[in-house]
Amino acid sequence: MNEPVIDLASISAVVFDTDGVVTDTARGHAAAWKHVFDAFLRGRSEPFDIRDDYLRHVGGRPRLDGIRTFLAARGIAVPEGGPDDEPGAPTVHGLGLAKDQIFMAQVDKYGVAAFPATVALLHELRRRGARTAAVSASLHGRRLVTSAGVIHLFDLVVDGGDAALMNLPGKPHPALFLEAARRLAVPAAQA
Structure with a gap:
């Protein structure tokens, strides 16, 4: 008696989180964080622990929040800076830009895998x-699903670029997912 847990016939729309559900990006994110933080921490503190520090402080958080949380845990204060900072500058924005640059260089060079069960x-x-819609807090959500070879399986992508344009809060707030449901023209409770 293998009855389906979810009746797929009754589903008219599905909104997927990109990182960790559609694409396997955790290792790439963790490696980029390690590279950036180890360079910054040299002479200041112990190196970034790719398992413990990643899971406790940066994994699943918006990039800038992760930086603030991690540095606060280490008792390190840096200026906030701004989006025009040089990647790697000793500011929250500078470190975030460096991490983004390193991560996307990895994606461009090696690609990103999609989870077979999700595909x-x-x-x-x-x-x-x-x-179907793909949602990512990253500014590069579309680029990630394209790199994974699954862009054709989505009617639309809502990502960090949309969040910035529409002044939507990042995850864990559901605003990006609600926006995807709105664009799919389905009530959020049915997506």
């Missing part, structure tokens, strides 16, 4: 006529 689900949903 199979996307194909089945599309076969059944469901609309």
Whole structure:
């Protein structure tokens, strides 16, 4: 009696988180954080622990919040800076820009993998006529799903660029997901 847990026939739209659900990016993010923080911490503090520090302080957080949280845990204060800072400058924005630059260089060089089970689900949903959206807090959400070779499985992508243009809060706030449901023209409770 293997009855489905979710009746796919009743689903008209699905909104997917990109990082960690559609694309396997955690290792790339962690490696980029380690590179940036180790360079910054040299002579100031112990190196960034790719497992403990990543999970406690930066994984799953908006980039700038992760930097603030990690540095506060180490008792290190840096100026906030701004989006025009040089990547790697000793500011919150400078460190964030360096991390973003390193991560995207990895994506451009090596690509990013999509999770096979998610790809199979996307194909089945599309076969059944469901609309799909990919959501990412990253400014590069579209680039990530394109690199993973799954952009064609989504009707739309809502990412950090949209959040900036619309002044939407980042994760964990659901604003990006609600915006995706709105663009798919389905009530949020049904997406």
